[in-house]
Structure formats: C-alpha cells, structure tokens
Amino acid sequence: MGEPTPPGRRHLPHLIVPGSGIDAGYKGRQARGGGGLREILDKVGHSAKLTADLEHSDDAARAALAELPENLRGDGFVVTVTCWSPGHHLALERLDARGAKLLSVQPETEEQPERALVWMPFPAVADFLRLFEQFATEHTSSGKPKNAALVANIEELRLSMLQELWQENEPFPDPSETRWWEIWLVKLNKGHEPVSELRQVAEEFRWPIADAALAFPYRDVTLIRASAEELGILLTTNAIPGELRNPSSTEEFFTVDRQFQVDLVQDLEDRIAVADPQAPAVCVLDCGVLASHPLLQASFDGTHTVIPGTTSAPVQGATHGTEMAGLALLGDLDQHLVSSHPVRLEHRLESVKILRGQHDDQNDPRLYGKVIADATSRVEIEQIRPRVYSMAVTSGDVKGSDGRPTSWSSAIDALAIGTEIAPSATGITLLGMPDPSASRLFFISAGNVTNVDWHADHLAVSDSRQIRDPAQAWNALAVGAYTDRADPPVAPMFAGYRVMAPEGELSPFSRTSVPWGKGRPIKPDIVMEGGNLLISPSGTFDQHDAVQVATTSGYPGRLVTTANATSAATSQAARLGALVLSRYPTLSPEAVRGLLVHSAEWTPTMRAHFPSPRAQSAKPRRHALLKRYGWGVPTERRVLTSAASNVTLIIQDEFQPFALSGSGISMRAMRLHELPWPSDQLQGLMHEQVRMRVTLSYFIEPNPSNRGWQGRYAYPSHGLRFDVIRPTESRADFQRRLSNEAEGEERGVRPSSTVDDRWEFGTQRRSSGSLHADIWTGDGAALARCGVIAVYPVGGWWKQNNRRDRVDLPVRYALLISLLAYSPTDIYTPIAIKIGVPVAIEI
Template structure:
C-alpha cells in the first residue's frame, strides 16, 4: 500500500466581506436589598473608616518615594450572603478603583460558610481620589429610584456602569456588597489557605506587583535587607519577584509600597530520579555507537531542560556537541548532576528503539540520526540555591536562542510549590508566554503531567490505581494552554509478575486532571510509555522493576552507560523526540501544526476505552463519559504511522492560515473576521462508499497570549488574548448556510434551509466541550455519503483579553492557526485513493509541497 506525505496547504481560507459573531450571555444581578438607605449608610461608614486608614499610611508611603497621587491601600469588598459580587470589567490598570483579585466562594469549598450561605470577596486598590469617587457614587446609589438618574450621569470613567435602565455608576457593586474593609494578607493570598506561611516563620513568597511600581517595591526590599530569589518576570499587568521574608515583613511591604497585587507560594523545578541500571548488555553499547550516523548540521534539536546531560556518552556525543550544553547558573556546570537529564536525552534521541538496537548489535543497519540534541540545566543540584521555576525556564530559552535554530523543548520536571488545581500559575503562564512569543516565532514545549510522589519509605499504594490517581492532579506547568502536556500509559508486561496496570492503561504513578477544580483545557493532551509496577508481597504497595521500565542512556560512565527510567519523565522525553522527528520530516510545518498533529494522530487503547464504558454505567452521557477519558489519558497514544504519513485510505490535510480577530469600532474592540475553508474533499470516492462507516478527525491548533491575572479577577475566559473555534458544514447545507451558524451577517437565503440541516450528531466531544484550551480536537463517525457533503469548515474568533484593550494595536494583530482534517476508511476500501483525488482539487498555488510517496 503506498504511503504519502501529508497534503500541506496555505492560503485556502477566505474571509467573508461582512462578519459579526453570535451574541454572548448576560450577567446575573443580585436580589434587591431590603433597605437601600440603611445599606448605603453602613457601606459609607466602612469607606469613611478606610479614609482614616489612608491618612495614616500616606506619610509612610511618601517617605519611601510614593507620589501623592499614587498613595493608597488595598481594600476588600465582601459580598452579601448568597449573592455574587458584580464587578463589571475592572482591571488592575483601569482608572479610579483598581480591581486586584476576586475570590468566589462556594459552601463545600470553605467551612466558614454555614447553612448554604455564600460570600464572594473582591480586593481593590484605592487612593484618596478613587475613595472620594466611591463615596459620591454611593450617594447616588442611596438616592436612586426608577428613572431618577439621567443618562448623562450613568457614564463612568472606567468599565463598571449601572446598566441600561440608567442606574448610577457602581450601582450593582453596592447592591451586591455586604461591607468594605482593609485588605489583609489572607485576602491577597491566592493559594490554598493552609499553605499560607505562619506568623514569625521565614518563607519564600512569590509577590505579584503592579507594572510601574515594581522598582519601588524592590528598592524597599533592598533597604530593609530582605533577601530576594531569582530575577523578576514580566507579564501583561504584573511583575513577579520572589522574596524571602516573614509574614509580618510582607504585610508591612504591602502596606507602604502600594505595589502588591497578589501573593503566592514560591516554586522551583524538580524531577524524580530512579537510579536503576539494567543487567548485562553493557558490552553492546560500543556496537550500537559504531552504527550511528551523526545528524546533519541543519537537523532540528530537542532541547532538554533538565539536570544537564553527560554529553561524553558514546551514544549521545555525535548529536550533542559541547557548545550546545548550557546552564542557567554558571556554578551549576553543564554536566548531569543527578542523572535525570541524560536519561531524558537518550529517550528523546532514540525513542524506545534502544532495546532493539542492542539486540541487533554490530550486525544491524546504520542508524541515521535525523534529529540533534541541546541541553540546559534548569534544575538546581543538591545544596545549590533554588531558582524560581518561571525564571529558570525564561533564562534557559534566552540562553539557547542566542543561536536561532528549529527546536522542540522537552521539560520533564515540574514546578514544585505551585497549586495543582488546574489554575494557571506563574510558571504555566511564563511557559504560555514563551510559547506564544508574540505570535510570530512560536515555540513548542512538551511538558510532563507529573507523578504521584513515592520513596522507598512511602511506596506507591496501588489501591489508588482503582481511581486512576484521582487525588493526584497534573502539576504545573502542565495546565498551560499552549503546552503539549504528556501523561504516561504502559504496554509493559512480564510473565509471572503481579502487575498494577493492565496493558494499554495508565502508568501507575501518572497524574491526571480528574480532580481539577479549575479547567482551562482538557489535559493531558497525549500519553506515552511510562512503565508499569509490580505488586509487593504485602498486597498494599508496588514499585517498578527492571523489566517494566524504559531502557535509556545513563550518566555514570564508564561503569553504567545504560540506565532505566519511567513515569511521565520518560513519556515526555519520548513525545519531545517524536515531535522533533516530525519536524525533521516536515521542516516547513509551524509549531502549531506539530502540536496539532501529535494530538490528531493519537488513539485510545482498548483499556482506555473501558473508562468510557464505566462512565456510561455510572449514568454519564456519551460526552461526559468521553470527558472522563480525556481527563485521564488525553487523546491517547500517538500512532506514528498516521503521524508521519497518509495512505490511500487515510487522508490527512494540513492547512495553515491566519486571521485578524479584532477591529476597532469607535472606542471599543469588536470581532473582525472569520475564515471559511472549502476543503479539497474526495467527494466521489466517499459517495461511492455509500453507507460504509468512516471516521473524520478535526484539529484546530493555535497559541494565545496569556494574562495570568485573569483568573484572579474571575475572568478565566480572558486568560487567552483570543480564542478560535471550528464548525463543520453539515450534510444538506450550502456553504452559505454553514457560515450563518457562526456569522450573523452571512448572506444566505433563509428560506432555502433543508430539514435537519442544523443537527450535527456523530461527534465524540461536541462543540460545547471542545471549546476549552488552544487546541480543539474531535472525532466524527458516520456514513461515507454524509461525509461527502461535509466539505466546508468555518474558523471564527471568540473574545479574549485583547478585546478589553482599545489601546495596544491589537486591532491590527493577525494570529496564526493550523487546521488538521483527516478521513479514514476501512482498509477494504483500498481500491480508492483518497489522497490522489484530494490533491487534484487543491487550488493552484496553494500546495506547499508536491504530492510524494514516502518510505516511512
């Protein structure tokens, strides 16, 4: 059966002359207060008390150089019991009252709310001017009756207005608030309450500062001789620094510097190392090394962000010259200080083939390396000062990219010390920002989902496996929306051993996203081999044994050139190496495309699909049951054959394009354009198959610019600068009708709508659930003659934080995306050639490379 290179197209999409997105939802308003006059008087007393506190602190702030107009303090508003605080679209940079953070509370999540009560909290920064403004608005709130306020009084100097019925500015804030008070350290603390450092203890804090005020804060830290760790990290509205101090010191810095937006726990990168070596075969290493053919100088590189790599290893040396070994700290050295990095490098370079190469010995064919390696030590050696994880990854990227080259990043460590509830952290946001890279030269990071912590003293308790490690959630930066997050499954079995994981199921210690309380995307994206466990005689615990691990290179030369590794570290290195080999095969692919294809080619094993069946037995809907699977295994294990090539019965279209999501309409930002793709569809071949069941997959992959404070302001949907969606033409629809579903201004004869055209059955995930993240994948199964009619697809934008910024030039910013669409028929349909028919329908000049067979 012939195999083909994928069909690679650019410029296929067309933007309609007119576009207007579909409308969004509405904000729920609180119930009316019983006595507005008494309520307003109580709030006024709170604000007057804050005025006295502001007077007291102003002299201290002036003494350290705070300008009078910037002098202020953080204020917390507590919501009425059972009501949601209404805050509009305020940010930390809006004029007047500046919103720093929002905490929505639900009774099951916090014991202090009894009898089903609920209280939201919001923290603001106020100065004398904005406090006066609040008091004037409160006067109007107290005096308000229906029709009492004219339209001219409803305008505001920021985004929070009363509404269309002429209520005064801040009306809904006052209506939903129970009290205003001075903010405390607890209010600014964004991690779990139990992680807040105790009074009197020195701890490392991650401090989020307002842009433009960071130097004031740093100067005061230096003046007080308080230690700092790492370098500042800049984001959209904030600058992050790490400070080693007591809670009392931090409280005083908050009070006098006017700079602090939020406080979190500090983090650093760490990796789990099992120092096991295989028995025998050591004399075969030289035989394998003699067969290696170095990669070409232009070969793409897998950049290992780890503990360093021992590049003197005979199996690694030709792919990793000394000048490509780096460290973020000079005194760490570039060699491997604990062994984890060298093991990752071996898997990235050879995948799982090393075992086979050793069995072949010197008699095997030459091993042509198509990819190279690069190394940066980002994990501190024992006894060295830790570097904040976000700082480490930023410095590592800057170090290697002094020499521009195509590369894929492998980050098999995790950010220890950050929350694992799915919320974006400083490290995941830093990774997303690096991957975005202004949307031009995007970067691909393969990151580990993380592992259940074990040790010889506390081995894995295999009873946890029944729930697939439900209580152990994916660790940062695995929740990053621009990352390719890798979990672990296993095919490792052995006769006579009592195994924990069935073949094809989750690797025993791999973390999942099942327990996430906040979800930005379905994670992990994929899984790869991470090894299996043998049960201990005690019947309770389990551990890895040699035959159930992955063979790789080892740092301990010359005695132990081979080592064993496992868990999500092995899986991540394997995924990064596979993505790099894909880049070597298709060097013109964008990073968005590489990520999309890795997910697009993945498949669930029978063991993974059993979780779907279990969900159905528990009463889940089809889509809910598949969501269980996605939270545990992602989209499964990449199928290398499908990843690298198409076939007569497996067509893969790779379409790369861009659009400008926003435009300026007077003083606001609005959605600008969509793109419609008329696909080069093998309609005749599909029609001839009639009722045969076929499979279609669609993957939309793009990167977005992150705003890590979005979640703190309770606007999770604004974490990304923009979002994109896809919607496929349905059987019985015209191209115009298909576009009308996502474009209010599509030109279509509404009387010409076939019966049933609005239904879209057959998807595994469905439109509502696949909207999360910045890569959207779904699988459709149905009849071939129905698929023959589905030859159009709409790509359209959804608002993110760019739409809140009338300044910044975002109305002129184009964003790139990759669309991967594939069709698979049964092998019995081999008399048809889907690929050849599709290529003949690609418009002239849009094919990036000519159709060619491949030997892969």
C-alpha cells in the same frame, strides 16, 4: 476505539493543503456583565451601609499609613469587596475604574460568595461614595436605580488582609514564619515600577529580595523573604501585592539502574548514522547531559548552563538529563539493542543545564520563567535551526497545581508564542509584541505520582493527583504516561508478582487534570510509555527494570539504564516532535503540536472506560476521561504518515480576527476553508461508517494575573474555535450559526443549536485551552456534504482591554483534518489530485 488499521497503501506523506482560507463576515456583540442583579428594597439603607464600610476602611488605612516612613507611604489602600451570594457576581470592570485597580478575584465556592480585592487610591474614595449615593437617590431613564450594576450585588467592603492575596490551595503559612514568597506586584499606571518600590521597602526593613523579576502586562513578579506579619505593611505602600504564591521548586527524579551489555551498545553505535549538522534538534532542559556517551556524542551540538558557577556537565550522580537525552534521540533502546538493522537518525541533540542536580533543593530564589528564557536564548544564539524543547521538570509542590497560571507557566506560554525577551534593571521583561516567526514548542512532563501515594487502585490516585506546574501552560504540549509493560519478570524470585496497571492503561506514575474546574486547559495532551509498577504477593511495590524503558546511563562505567514516569514519556514525545520537523520542515510549532495530538489514539483498555454515545451523561464522562488520558498515544507511524484509507490534511493559515469599532474593538471576521473533499468516494460509502477528526492548534499571549477568567481579565489574549458545516446547512446558515455561537460564548451562554451527537465531545467540551480536537462519526454520504470548515474568534483580553496595538496583529493557527474509511477505499489519491500533489501509481 483502538488504533485504526486501514487497508490499502500505508506510509504515504500527510497532505499539506496549499493556499489559505477566505475571510467571512462576522457579527459580534459586546459581552455582557456578570450574573443577575439583586433587587434592593431599601436602597437608602444599602447605600448608607456601603458608605460606612468604605469610610471606615479609608480611616483605618490612613492610620496605618502614619506609622510608615514618609518615603514609603502609598497613595491608597486595598479593600475587599464581597458579593452578596454564591451564584451571583460582582461588576469587576466597574470596580476596575476611576483610578481603582482590581488586584485579584477569589472565585465563589458552595459556601462563600465571590470576593474581589481592589486597590483604592485615596482620591477615588469620594468618587465611589458619590456612586453609592446616586444609587439611593437617582434613577436611569428606564427607571432603574443609578449605578445598580456596581452597587446592588456588593454585600460588604472592608480593609483587606494579606492572607486574602494567597493563591495556593493549602492553608496560609504561619504569619510569624520567615520564608520566601513569590509576590505578584501591581502596576498602578504606565510608568509605575513596583519592583523598585518594593526594593525601597525591602531595604528599609532589611528583607532579602531576588535580583531578578519577570514583567507581564499588568504584573511584575519577584521573590522576597519575610514573614506575613512583616509583609502586611505593603498594603499601604505603592508596592502593592496583587497575589502571593509559593516559590516554585523542582521535582525530584528517581531511576532504577539495569545491567548493560557493552557489546550490544558497541554494536548499536556502529549501526547508527547520525543526522546532518543542520537537522532539527531536541533541546533537553535538565541537569546536564553526559555528552561523551558513545550513543549520544556524535549527535550532540552543544551543552550550556544557566546555573551560575557551574559547567554544563552534570554533577556526580546527576544522571536524569543523560537518560532523557537518550530517549529524546533514540526512543526506547530495547528496540535497537536487540535489532541488527541500521539506525538512521533524523535529528540531533542540544542541552541546557537548568538544575544543579537531580535533587536540586537549594533554597535559591530563582524565577523559573527567567531560567527557561535564559536557556532558550543560549541555544538560539548559538545556532538557528528548527528545534523543540523537552523539559521533564515540574514543581515539587506535593499539592500540585489546580490549573491556574503561574509565573513559570505564563513565561513558557509567552516564550512559546515568540514574545520578545528584553533585559531590564530587575531581570527580564517577557511580554512584548508576540512574533509568530520566533515561536517555540515546549514538551513538558505532567508530573509524577510519587511512592508515598502508590496504591493498587492507581486510577483513583491519578485522578485525584493534579498535574504539576508548569504543565498547565496553554501553549505547551503536556505529556502524561501510559504503559504497555504488563509482563512481570520471569525469574523465580518474582513468582506471584503482578503488574499494577494492565496493558494499555494509564501508568501508575501519571498525574491528570481530572480535579480541575472550568476555564482550565485539558491536560495531559497526550500520553507516552512511562513504565509500570510490580506488586508483590505481600502487597509491596517494586520499580523493576522489566517494566521500565531502556535508555542511556549517565553513571560512570555504565552505558544503559532504565527510566520511567512522565519524564520518560516527555522525552519520547519530544523525539516525535523533532521527527515531524525533519519530515515536514514547513510546519509551524503550532502545527507540530497539533499533529502529535491529532495522531494520538486511545488504546482498547482506555476506550473500554468510555461510555456508549447514547448513555446518559456520556459527554461529561468522556470529558473526564479526556482529562485523564489526553487524546491518547501517538505512534511514529501515525504521526509521520497517512494511508490510502486514512488521510490527514494539514492547513496552516493566519488572519486578523479583530477590528477597531468606534472606541473599542470588535470581531472582524471568521475564516472559511473549502476542503478538497473526495465527494464521489464518500458518496459511494453511503451506508458505511466513516470518521472525521479535526484538530485546531494555536498559541495565545498570556495574561497571568488571577483577576478572573472572563472578559478583560481572561488569561488568553484571544480564542479560536472550529466547526464544520452540517449536511443540511447552507453556507449562509452556517455563518449565522457560528456568529451566534461566538456571541453566546462571550456572554457565557451556549445556544441549543450547537448540539450534534455525531461529535465525540461537542463544542462545549472541546474548547478549553488553545488546542481543540474532536471526532465526528457518521455515514459517508453525510460526510460528503460537510466540505466546509470554519475557524472563528472569540474574545480574550486583547479585545476586552481594547488593546489597539494588537488589532493589526494576525493570529496564526494550524488546522488538521483526517478522514478514515474502514472499508478498502482510496480517498488519498482524489484529495492529492485536487490539491496538486503528485501521487505514485502502483503497478
């Protein structure tokens, strides 16, 4: 549906619910292992085959080791373990034992089974050979072959090749080509320093290596320049690469100038009342901002740079940062330039120059995670204040990202959850203990469809062009673009021109996560105005000012220009985030992110693509459209205010979901919230449709290595889910159902009890990433009996890796619930009275 138009009073403040929920008992169980086991009829033959494979790999590794200088020789080798068939899985946790280290997992395809790369220390070879022998000769108390979980599904073991560490979707580079690589190094034990080991190898073979590195719990990441043929020797050193990737590069930015009117700008400058110096700010991470611009200078509180040897000012021709700053402060300038009303600003601006220019293509081996960490540090040391970060910068990789974490996106996730940043000999360490009080909110552009891919069927193009790194970061708010700019220019020379996208449709510039597989977050989260394209009568494409967004210009002698695409959309979204911080200063970054998503609505054009709820496969189709449009378009009114018939409740809470249980960690509790439901008013809507919308927003601590997506190798530290008690369900039945659902999710099984067709998406499709939302529609009387909502945990790597240092760490979340009555019913006042919020009486 389009934007609701509830009757009655509008522009009422959202209701922040005081107090907290209560812990309720949780019955969790350990997650089970991978897929079913193959039945081996010839156990002796299978054992002998695997024994020969491992012994041959051991011999080959020792021969290669003898060719290295003695000080570089490693303590083991890398072996590839192949599963026997697609649809089945290796026992990854059993391969990551007895000193062996699981490096990465190549997921199965229709043609290829799952493969795991494992570092095998030489002393561990005898242990694994013994396990193979026991499989052939011994049985468990139940009569099954011993070690079957490990051995049965293994088809082959062999010495690994460097190419198998490649994590990109493009072919492996020419082995003879000397190039920069992003190399993810394995920490073999607590005191192991793989970057130092790599530096020794690099020094021996004269390979250039980056000065900086990023440290994660199980990986160190840096960059090195060599050919694949040369890097192959690393597999027999202690500088073990777990993954190889392309280095990140920045996306080019394109804008089209428009003629400005100096008198209009002067008039607007005179009408602007700037915000208080301590007000919240948008920090623009870009190529520098022209802070002397007359519409920006009074609101600027500092410009910084993290680019060595440069000032914080943009270089000549680098205007993108100034354009983004104008949108982040003022939004679309058109609305102000044609008005005569005062403009009272509620937030301010900051800038950090993270790019040398709009086309920063220097082959500088920087780690962008470190760049962003340095940028946040600069502004936070300068001034303590509420702020959001706006970054319309993505990877220039044409093939984009498939949603897997990278060093860049993982660093953003770590910074978002408030991880302490500590200096190290090789750069910075990102992942210490998360500190929710230091959490940050990042707005990141989804990435653009460039001119080489423009096509009249722009939706098909956008659905096949994947969101770019680092917008897949779970904790960030990724912004795509839509457009309402559907009117071609009226000048005679544009007769016969038409717009590519109709009003309210996805912008032709916007990328999506439609191609992403399971386990990836849903991106973009929201869409904002990003402009349109014109199509001439001959079929050529034109970026015209009339279908773009007006903003401040960074060109000397010009004051106004236009911007478009997901860059413009991101800056406008960041402005909304700063406005939320100004109106609701007690909200956490998780709550601000959740409120923007919660306030978004699909336009009528978008909604027209959604199938009827009763249509066959309706929910999968809706899920695909969610990956295109996100949750829709948030407007300033919906983000900042409720109405009498459309009220938003905001709950901020935290709890400890885990507890020590014997030698491991188990689920401790779920969190129940008794909602201040307007029961009498809802009962009065017995035969009328009402809508409930729920959004759960929380931040996770990332585990970025590509070692699978489940159990101890999961990317998120933990997961949270929400559900609402059903009209006919008792409290005890509700808790029992949620315990079963959480247990089932850990096992990869969904109980049939989760089906509830009144939800737009349902539990199976709303639970990707760390931001979950859904919409329930039914009659008022049924909703009156749905006044309890639960937040419950599911395991991540904190639980599965037995991280006892995280057991006592509370997890924070924001829960947003909206009730919409389509008839003129005041549901705001009774809720406000229940939670003790004064409400003005209209006379």
